Amino acid sequence: MLRTVVLYAFVVIGFLFFCLPVHAEQYIVSDSNELDKAVKAALPGDTIVMKNGTWKDALIRLNGNSGEPGKEITLRAETGGKVLLTGTSRLRIGKDYWVVDGLRFQDGGLPNTSYGGIVEFRDGSGKHANHSRLTNTQIIGYNPPSKDTDYKWVSLFGTHNRVDHSHFEGKNHAGALLVVWRYGDTDKDRDYHQIDYNYFGKIPVFGKNGAEAIRIGTSEYSRGASNTIVESNLFEEANGEAEIISVKSWENIIRYNTLRNSQGGIVLRHGDNSEVYGNYILGGNLCNTVGIRIIGYGHKVYNNYISGIGCSYKPLSAAIILMNGDPKYNEDPSRGELVLHTYKQARYAEIVHNTLVNNKNNVHIGVGSEGYNVPPDSITIANNVIYGTTAPLINLLSKPTNMTYKGNVMFGAGLGITPVPEGIVMQDPAVAMSGDGLFRPSAASPVKDQAQGSFPYVDKDMDGQSRDGAKDVGADELSASKPERAPLTRGQVGPSWLEAPPAAAPAASSASTAAVQASASAASANSTAPAAGLAASGSPQATTEASGGSGGYTMYMASAGVVLAGVLVWGIGRGRRRKGRGA
Numbered sequence: 348m349l350r351t352v353v354l355y356a357f358v359v360i361g362f363l364f365f366c367l368p369v370h371a372e373q374y375i376v377s378d379s380n381e382l383d384k385a386v387k388a389a390l391p392g393d394t395i396v397m398k399n400g401t402w403k404d405a406l407i408r409l410n411g412n413s414g415e416p417g418k419e420i421t422l423r424a425e426t427g428g429k430v431l432l433t434g435t436s437r438l439r440i441g442k443d444y445w446v447v448d449g450l451r452f453q454d455g456g457l458p459n460t461s462y463g464g465i466v467e468f469r470d471g472s473g474k475h476a477n478h479s480r481l482t483n484t485q486i487i488g489y490n491p492p493s494k495d496t497d498y499k500w501v502s503l504f505g506t507h508n509r510v511d512h513s514h515f516e517g518k519n520h521a522g523a524l525l526v527v528w529r530y531g532d533t534d535k536d537r538d539y540h541q542i543d544y545n546y547f548g549k550i551p552v553f554g555k556n557g558a559e560a561i562r563i564g565t566s567e568y569s570r571g572a573s574n575t576i577v578e579s580n581l582f583e584e585a586n587g588e589a590e591i592i593s594v595k596s597w598e599n600i601i602r603y604n605t606l607r608n609s610q611g612g613i614v615l616r617h618g619d620n621s622e623v624y625g626n627y628i629l630g631g632n633l634c635n636t637v638g639i640r641i642i643g644y645g646h647k648v649y650n651n652y653i654s655g656i657g658c659s660y661k662p663l664s665a666a667i668i669l670m671n672g673d674p675k676y677n678e679d680p681s682r683g684e685l686v687l688h689t690y691k692q693a694r695y696a697e698i699v700h701n702t703l704v705n706n707k708n709n710v711h712i713g714v715g716s717e718g719y720n721v722p723p724d725s726i727t728i729a730n731n732v733i734y735g736t737t738a739p740l741i742n743l744l745s746k747p748t749n750m751t752y753k754g755n756v757m758f759g760a761g762l763g764i765t766p767v768p769e770g771i772v773m774q775d776p777a778v779a780m781s782g783d784g785l786f787r788p789s790a791a792s793p794v795k796d797q798a799q800g801s802f803p804y805v806d807k808d809m810d811g812q813s814r815d816g817a818k819d820v821g822a823d824e825l826s827a828s829k830p831e832r833a834p835l836t837r838g839q840v841g842p843s844w845l846e847a848p849p850a851a852a853p854a855a856s857s858a859s860t861a862a863v864q865a866s867a868s869a870a871s872a873n874s875t876a877p878a879a880g881l882a883a884s885g886s887p888q889a890t891t892e893a894s895g896g897s898g899g900y901t902m903y904m905a906s907a908g909v910v911l912a913g914v915l916v917w918g919i920g921r922g923r924r925r926k927g928r929g930a
């Protein structure tokens with residue numbers, strides 16, 4: 348009887364105990380010493396709060412415990428944007444399941460390469476972070492004294508890390524801004540990083556290679572999959588060099604990004620089987636702007652809207668560029684020494700359902716330096732709308748082999764291929780500028796329902812609207828359903844604490860018959876809330892977290908649990924003894 352009562356009490360109180368919110372400690376720190384102590388002490392679910400103010404020359408090393416799935420350890424600013432990291436301050440995330448939230452790097456820069464980069468997802472060589480996250484953070488003009496000093500602003504190591512809702516502006520020196528580092532090409536070397544809802548802005552022309560906004564891999568490890576996703580980022584005046592996003596590995600996804608007035612493009616430089624879709628590339632008629640440049644095998648390029656590319660004829664400034672291969676390229680060790688740094692042949696790409704409108708240069712096929720004479724092969728160009736006034740719409744700089752054209756509608760200038768191949772119809776697509784500044788087909792457009800062939804992965808359009816049974820040619824499906832996305836504005840990306848400048852009004856609208864799609868979606872992008880104000884406390888000691896109940900109460904419940912466990916053990920022991928006596 349007593350045992351039953353004890354067990355019943357245990358079940359009831361134990362149930363209450365486990366229903367309580369998970370207790371988490373909060374450490375409030377005001378200098379680097381306190382921060383280091385808190386890092387050592389923090390356990391899964393805990394939060395370290397950096398007090399508002401200026402932190403000069405701080406080296407933040409997150410090298411204590413790892414968090415756990417759903418119980419990450421968070422390092423955050425007391426108030427988003429109010430923790431100012433200056434001088435040579437930098438951050439090393441060296442453990443798994445950490446979240447860094449709300450920091451601001453400004454009024455600083457690293458004097459030379461011995462400092463490493465600004466943010467690294469590792470704490471020293473080989474000590475990589477996994478499943479960790481940098482969010483809501485800003486790095487502004489954190490430049491070295493000499494523009495030739497090469498360091499990265501964010502280096503991703505490990506796997507499954509995320510950089511999101513952050514703001515990067517004003518990088519003027521050598522070195523890609525954000526890099527995914529790879530060390531092998533096997534299945535174990537897949538990265539699975541996510542880079543999303545960030546702002547990349549005001550990167551001045553650097554004048555040579557090595558000033559990409561994002562680079563995924565290197566030629567050395569370009570024969571394996573990274574599986575990195577770059578999505579919903581906004582690039583404005585990211586003019587560093589010809590490659591804004593440089594893909595140098597297999598199986599990456601580049602989608603839903605907006606590139607605006609940026610003198611470069613999305614470049615599939617190395618590796619195979621990447622997908623580039625649903626991007627808005629708006630070149631503003633600037634010189635050296637690029638849409639998507641393709642090298643390697645098996646890429647899918649679809650639902651992209653590309654406009655305003657180029658100012659005059661340049662082979663390397665066009666909406667879509669298919670490069671020639673270098674005959675010296677060799678990725679097969681059985682055929683001799685590896686030569687990976689040069690150009691692989693472009694093969695098997697599917698370039699479908701894109702809309703190219705008002706570009707100076709549209710499609711360039713077979714671009715390459717002297718001696719790069721392996722032309723694109725087995726490329727499919729299908730269901731694209733090209734509307735432009737500069738001839739030729741397709742410029743064959745080398746003669747490709749085994750081209751497939753299907754269902755394309757092109758108009759406005761000479762095609763550049765005679766006779767016009769089957770699969771290209773020279774016909775006015777009847778596009779007009781819509782209220783959102785994008786050229787869209789009218790309801791009476793001949794592109795409606797006229798797509799050819801089966802491309803099952805194109806099940807949505809550039810707006811995120813479903814394709815109907817008879818797909819429209821181009822990136823846009825005429826649809827009455829609510830669009831999921833539109834070209835990104837600054838208010839949709841970057842830190843939640845950062846006030847976006849007022850969005851520029853879209854270009855003056857001309858008469859449009861596609862008004863049904865004019866309303867741009869304003870899907871809220873920011874998923875992280877700004878750090879709430881905290882009670883002032885200079886102590887690095889653990890304080891209690893508002894959502895976790897009082898520490899005293901937690902302590903009481905923990906004690907109660909221990910007592911109950913003791914009672915249970917006692918009860919079970921009695922039961923065993925009874926059984927023993929009866930045997």
Ligand SMILES: [Ca+2]
Pocket residue numbers: 795796815816817818819824825
């Ligand atoms: Ca349709």
Ligand SMILES: [Ca+2]
Pocket residue numbers: 808809810812823824825826864
């Ligand atoms: Ca649509």
